[in-house]
Amino acid sequence: MLIIPAENSVNWRKPPWVTLGLMMACLLIFLFYQGDDDRKMRVALEQYLDTDLLALEAPAYEDYLERQIRFEDNTGRVRDLERFESLRRDNERLWQAVTLLTDREFYRYLQDNAGLIWAPADRRYWQEYRSTIEQQWLSRISAYQLGLVPAELSLSTLVTYQFLHGGWGHIIGNLVFLFLLGFTVEKALGPGRFLLAYLLCGALSGLVFTGFSMGSTTPLVGASGSISGLMGMYVAIYGLQKIRFFVFLGVYFNYFRAPALAILPVWLGKEIYDYWFAGATGIAYMAHAGGLLAGAALVWLFGKTWLQVKQEFFEPEPEEQDAQFTAEYARAMNSLAQLEFDQARRQFEALREQYPERPVLLEHLYQLAKLRPDQPAYHQRAREYMEQLLAGRQPEKMIAIWQEYLGKGESYRPLAADDHNRVLFASLRHQDMKTAEKAFERLRKSASPEVVEEACRLMIAEFEKQQMATKARHYRQFLHGDNHSPA
Structure with a gap:
């Protein structure tokens, strides 16, 4: 199930520069910093297989998984054990090596228990070659350098992990959602506050993930927590106002309108449910849940101070304003055509309050007021219209209005x-x-x-x-x- 807000469209006359900048930063880091990760892993695998470390570690890995299942009641590892046993039966050496090198908790287990697992000669051999592979190649992979490792939490990685991704599918999905949500939240908060809130949501999301993964050495990477924070901010900004959402369920997709905040518990419930029941998918569900709560909480706590929504955010886009003005203007002109002058005057006055920059509205109000030159409205509108014409560099027309007023209204109320x-x-x-x-x-x-x-x-x-x-x-x-x- 996928539900995303779709209330706004992008105003390219005022591009969301911070959102676009974050997207570009993630993409450039993925291409030029993380681009060498595959080579490093490939060399590490080659050395691992060439030194036949697989023969030492594979039996130890099966024993490690069985201990976790039996003594730590970690039923989630049952599937891992079955998969690894299948790889051994099929003699899939490469995928066995990938499994063993990427399971960071298993590596820490080997470091702590090498003396119990192997004889001294095997232990020295393992330490010599495994530490070389670790230091020269694995430790230099981006996820291990700048990813968020709960067992080695630091302030810097709470920020840096947000810009790393695990593959093309991961980064493309995140960039799409970053754009769909980011341009709206950036418009609401302004560029500076948006950037700060985005990074803060990512950091808080990382802390929640760490709280549910204490002691884990598996790194967390990706902007998903930050983007979940944008989702939380998005619905908190609109509050109980009904907005449009896009829903995708299996082969069904459609749009619907609902109070914005009503969707927050739906999103949270899905992430928490998946955390408990989806199994080992590699998705950081609690990081997503933490981001959602962080984004909503920031707006609720600081929505009237440093995260206050800009006043113009709730105003229609220029294109929407034009369409709205055209429709309301047509109704006022229709009243004129029906000779319903009082109604037309009220409609033009309402339009002028909403669109004070439209000069044609004052012209209509002047013409309507001219129908009763004895009334104060004619004097007021004539003066306003003359000032508008002079400001608009139309002196000839201003003089014509002045002369017209001298003939019609001067005897009642002099200028x-x-x-x-x-x-x-x-x-x-x-x-x-x-x-x-x-x-x-x-x-x-x-x-x-x-x-x-x-x-x-x-x-x-x-x-x-x-x-x-x-x-x-x-x-x-x-x-x-x-x-x-x-x-």
Whole structure:
């Protein structure tokens, strides 16, 4: 059974750089650092078979497994014993050697009991050649150098084991899940906090694994614990909100929606069940369970402090916003077509609150307010629309709205001096002196003397530049105290 969250899609305009970086780090380490592991193991196997250590260790291994089964009640080793006995009957020397070299607990058992197992001559022979193979080849394999060995736990390996993998199938599976979960959690937390939480989940997952494998010398490698942490963080971020999941069961697959946290006990139950009943599969089930709990716990404990979800995380993606805006805009336009003006106004106001950056919405609100020029809304919308047009570098349209308001709404609620001043400046920049004079007249009646004086100087300068001496003289007379309007 496979259940993975599928609530979000990747926004490639804001790529998940940390997630992609982690994937690239795992891949490069696998190719260039772990790439020599096969050669080291191959040479170790050749030397092991050439020195005929198999003849010494194979009987000891069968006795070792029987002791674990009989005296330690380790029923999980029954299958290992049956498999090894089958290899001996079929004279599969190579696979016997692989089994013996990779069972690290058996090697430690031999070190502790070599004097009891073999005669002195055989013991010296074993120690000479086995220690050489161990030191020159096996100890240099990546899993034994940087993997997490519960019997030799260290802070460094709690981090390094997360970047090692046991084969192509292992790394491809982990990278797929890292990408599917990582881009969402990175978007929610931000790059820095996401990276720290990812590594911390991996470390906590490793500690849980160590707690259930005390004294084991078998190394743990892989990003599965960290990725399980992402799964725990994912559902904890959404909480009880219903999100979409993908489910694969045998040949059946589909999508379903459920409260995010409801899936956490399902995941945990599966890992714990497999730990007790799946047998020896080589999968670190308790590391997965530890990662799930660690990820969820981090969000619950620190979700309002350093792991607080970014506010924009829950906002729709631009593509979704566009689709949502288009649908709601179409409904508002339909209300206009049905002449339901009050409903259309409410719809456009709601849209503007949600999408304040869409200039077309204020235009519609202005046109609706213009239907009742005696109402305060027309005065408010006209001023807002003029400011928006000026900010959008549409001075000609702003002037047209100003002139329209003078004809329809000025008698009810005059515009402020600032509105006339903006029109005056825009007219002068475009050398529209007729409109500039009209704006100056409105400004003269409502602005302070200092503002009027400055406006008058601008008018004089512009008329002189255009060699319109008569107009310039009239404004100069006005500037020097003549209170009559310039001709």
